Amino acid sequence: MPHYTTFVTLLAVAFYFFLATRVAVAHGKFGIQLPATTGNPDFERIYRAHVNTLEWMPTFLVPLWLCAIYLNDVAAAVLGLVWIVGRALYFAGYSKAVEKRLPGFFIQSTACFLLFIGAAVGTFIHWANT
Template structure:
């Protein structure tokens, strides 16, 4: 069973939902009305945080699950949790200033790439056996 990976998947989705709520709150706070996508730097940063999180989820989720299936549920979940922590650090930094987004981005990218490399390595290894 993959209970840990399932939990991390649900937490990643919850974090994404949080970023969507944050965009809505930012619209209210800054006065950026729907359907506008720009107009105030605070709103634009909140929107980019949400969109960048969305852009990374199709990279994370398949790699997370394939890693869990082919290698380890616990290790996949641990790396997935690191991804979420990286996204939180990204959120905090980018909310303050665009220049502060780097550390969180690096953490989450490293976690996602590790999951992907591990998954593809495990799949290829089984194919050549």
Template sequence: MHHLTALVTLLAIALYFYTSINVSRSRVATGVKAPAMSGHPDFERAFRIQMNTLEWMPIFLPSLWLFAIYFSDAIAAAIGAVWIIGRIVYFIGYSKEAAKRGPGFAIQAMASLALWIGALGAVAWRLAH
């Protein structure tokens, strides 16, 4: 079973849900009315945090699950937890100013890459044997 990976998946979804709520709160605080997508830097940063998280979920989640299935649930979950930490660091940094988003972005990108390479390697190894 893949209980740890399931837990990390649920935590990642919770984080994304939080970024969505943050966009709504930012709309109210900055007065940016829907459907506008710009108008205040604080809102624009909140929106980009949510969208960037969404943009990475289709890379992260399949890689996480394929790594868990073909290699290790515990290691997938640990790397997935690093991804979540990276997204939180990204959220905090980018919320302050756009120039501070880099460290969190790098952490989550490296975690995603590790999961993808690990999954690809495990699948390729199984195909070869």
């Protein structure tokens, strides 16, 4: 059982929860009454960064675990940490301006791509050896 990837998964979920708290704070700060999710561009960027992270979670978590199980737990965990850092940079940048989200986006999408490659290679090796 992958041990390091377990901690990275919990960290990713904790990070997502943190982003949810930022949206809750932004509702009050920018006067956006629930259930509204529009009305102030500063709020909308924070909200979109949060929702976009949710949209990426399956694309991240599935290859993370396949890579950890079939290839290497440490490599998967390190790439998982890179993904979290990329998402944090994405959130910090997007909260300020739309165009500032791109460095974090490229970091996290590259980590996901590498996890996918690792998952595919590990799965193929496992399949070939059975």
